[in-house]
Amino acid sequence: MSNSTEVKQAQRMKWWTEAKFGMFVHWGLYAIPGQGEWQMYSEKIPVKEYEKLAGQFNPVRFDAREWVRIAKEAGMKYIVITAKHHDGFAMYSSSVEPFNIVDATPFKRDPMKELAEACLEEGIRLCFYYSHVIDWHHPHSVHNAANNTWDYRMEEKDFPIYWNSLAKPQIRELLTQYGPVGLLWFDTAGGLSKEDSEDMVAHVRSLQPECLVNSRVSHFKGMGDYQSKGDNETPMYGEDERPWETPMTLNRTWGFSPKDQVWKTTESLVRKLVHIVSKGGNLLLNVGPSPEGTIPGESVERLKELGEWTGRNAEAIYAASASPFPYEFDWGAITAKPGKLYLHIHNDKWPKTGKLVLRGVRNRVSHAYLLADPGKRALETEQTFDDGLQLHTLAIGLPAQAPDSYVSVVVLELEGENDIDSGFTVLPSGSLKMDIPSGRLTEGYVIAGFEGGGPVRNAEWSVMVPQPGTYRLSLVSFRRTDAVLEEGFKAGVELVMNDRPFVGIPKEDRIITDSPACQHPYSEVHSIMGEVEIPRPGHYSLTLKSALIKERHSKFTEIWQADPVKLRSVMLVRI
Known part of the structure; x- marks a missing residue:
């Protein structure tokens, strides 16, 4: 990659790498039975039978501004919503496929248009999920595993028909009807050729050059602008060489499921967000709206509490870079900015001794304070150096109680550029x-x-x-x-x-x-x-x-x- 190409890529990625936190939305006809977005495949529901759900889909309580408000107050900077999932149902007005929310349901409205307007008003980036390979509704969609073989015969499938008459035209619609789109989130590309993958990326670039594309556009490594990790997967240190994102659910399912009441706690979500950002990634946190068009109350409650924490600790999250240490800390995590380290200490790991010891900081610490303290009152610090072991040690005096909810942040202001010993050193805890x-x-x-x-x-x-x-x-x-x-x-x-x-x-x-x-x-x-x-x-x-x-x-x-x-x-x- 040439220097000019790298600069252009960095500019295109800038908003996303600074955002750190987005909302994923899985919403479609599958919300009605509430059995998950793969139900059509798992139960081999015939196309004609599945199409009947469209006649029942009338989300009259959908309020785009309310959705965007929930996301914004949670501290989310972008929204990725399922414009078309594997069932082939378009959640927008599509002229190339009548199986869509405007033409096939009593709702008759285009929620993507309403979301585009609300996102523009609130400064949130609107992004679309699009299932480009799996489409159980279309007779010519071909995946390497998950195909509709109960309605259609594999030997009669002709993938180019699907690709050129539905997938690419619908991408054109999404990129020409709703204003600037932050990114296209493709999914499950198994069996797609490298040529077709490159064709789709080029198609997106020709329509909106600044629109990002995730890695799931292809199953060939290195495609797209950034790496989508596996569902709910947080990578290991050293695993990824380029920007990455973890898609994660608030409970255990993606689409609306009234039976799934195993919700992550707000404390757990804060820790997961901090952990992901400390490793250099973004968190794309999913909600599954109801058939009526509302985000479940359990999700709203957690996102509100999460937003209260991100609001107080925004400096340590947004536009922050990964920890300069290549390993985890048993008390929490670290994020960084030029001249600063942010120590995210889990409240249940708050040092009972009143002192946190950190090894490897070579800079002189000019000022240490609690991010929750508006007065930035100095914390006592002591720095020592073991010449024999070439080991720098920093001791930070802390108050008896953690000052914030869930995770409390200590800020270290450093003299000069961040200079950290990135070798593997056993922590002071042993x-x-x-x-x-x-x-x-x-x-x-x-x-x-x-x-x-x-x-x-x-x-x-x-x-x-x-x-x-x-x-x-x-x-x-x-x-x-x-x-x-x-x-x-x-x-x-x-x-x-x-x-x-x-x-x-x-x-x-x-x-x-x-x-x-x-x-x-x-x-x-x-x-x-x-x-x-x-x-x-x-x-x-x-x-x-x-x-x-x-x-x-x-x-x-x-x-x-x-x-x-x-x-x-x-x-x-x-x-």
Whole structure:
């Protein structure tokens, strides 16, 4: 990519990278039965039967200004709404397909037009979700897996007919009828050729050059302007080389589902937002409006409370960059701006000693204060340097009680440009969690005594251990609800530190219920591998070998939610 192209790309992306927080809206005919947006496929509902839902769809309580107000007060900067989902129903006035909300329902209004007007008034970017490959209503839509084969015969499908007579013309409608569109959010591109993917991106660029395109426009890696992570998936440190976004639900489903009452708490949502921003990403948080056109009260309540927190802490979120440290902190997370670090401390992790210790800050701290304190009264700080270990330590004096709700922010103003030791150093608490892609990845060999499971790879770190002692080594994995951990690790694991090897199949020793990174349908599982003695302070090599370590540069994007067990991190804890 040339310098001029990189500059143009950065300019196009600027609003999005600064926004950090958006609203996802899954709304369509599937709201009526309330069984989720995949019901037509899962129950093999015939097209003629499914079309009858349109005659019942009359969301008379829909109020575009109210929706936009809810999003804005939550601190969201953009809205992505399903203009067409996999069922093929257009939630706008489409001249190329009568199966749309204006022509096929008693509602007769175009909610996208009303949202475009409301977003323009409030300074919110309107964006559209469009299912460009899966369309169960159209006889010629072809996906690599999820096709309508109960109404249509696969051998009679002719994908170019669908592509050229519906998909591309509807994209033209969306990009010419509603003013400036922030981005087009494509979904599930399995089986789409690279040529057709590039054709769609070029089509969008020809209509609105500044409109962003997400990576799900293609299953080939590197397409689009930014990386859409898997549903509810927060990536690991070192996993993504370009901007990314996590689409996440407030409960467990995307479309309206009155049976799904498993709602994330406001505290959990604040922590997840902070965690995602600290890793350099955006959070796209979903609501599923009712058939009447209202956003569920449980969603509205949480978004209001979330907005109260983002309003007080906007400086530490919007336009902030990722933490300069390549690992998580057991007390919270860090975001950054030039000359500033923002320490987001979970209230239940607020230091009882009245002091927070942070290693690796080389700058002199000129001023430290609580973001919730309008007077910016100085917090006491002490900085020391261990010449032998080349280790910088900062101690920050804190009040006895956390000043804000859920997560409280400490601001560090630094002299000069941010200068941080980004090496792996055990935290003052005696723990350190290292995500797999943050290590040096190499090809490995089959672990003795185990077979199968694909190619083995190595991840290696150099770890500074400031305090000697006995350390427990554990693995962190995400296990899908229908998976067995031991089966996922059937090829074995080998972990070596200070010449001490640990070989075996990880077991489910602990489940973390309040993980800021793990969402349904996965659970965060910790597996103890053993204990190692560290005789003296210094740097130690740690190497992990496993068939579950992903290669860094694959041809295709990872299939979302496909892996039953995902190996995430190695954790070191002094005991």
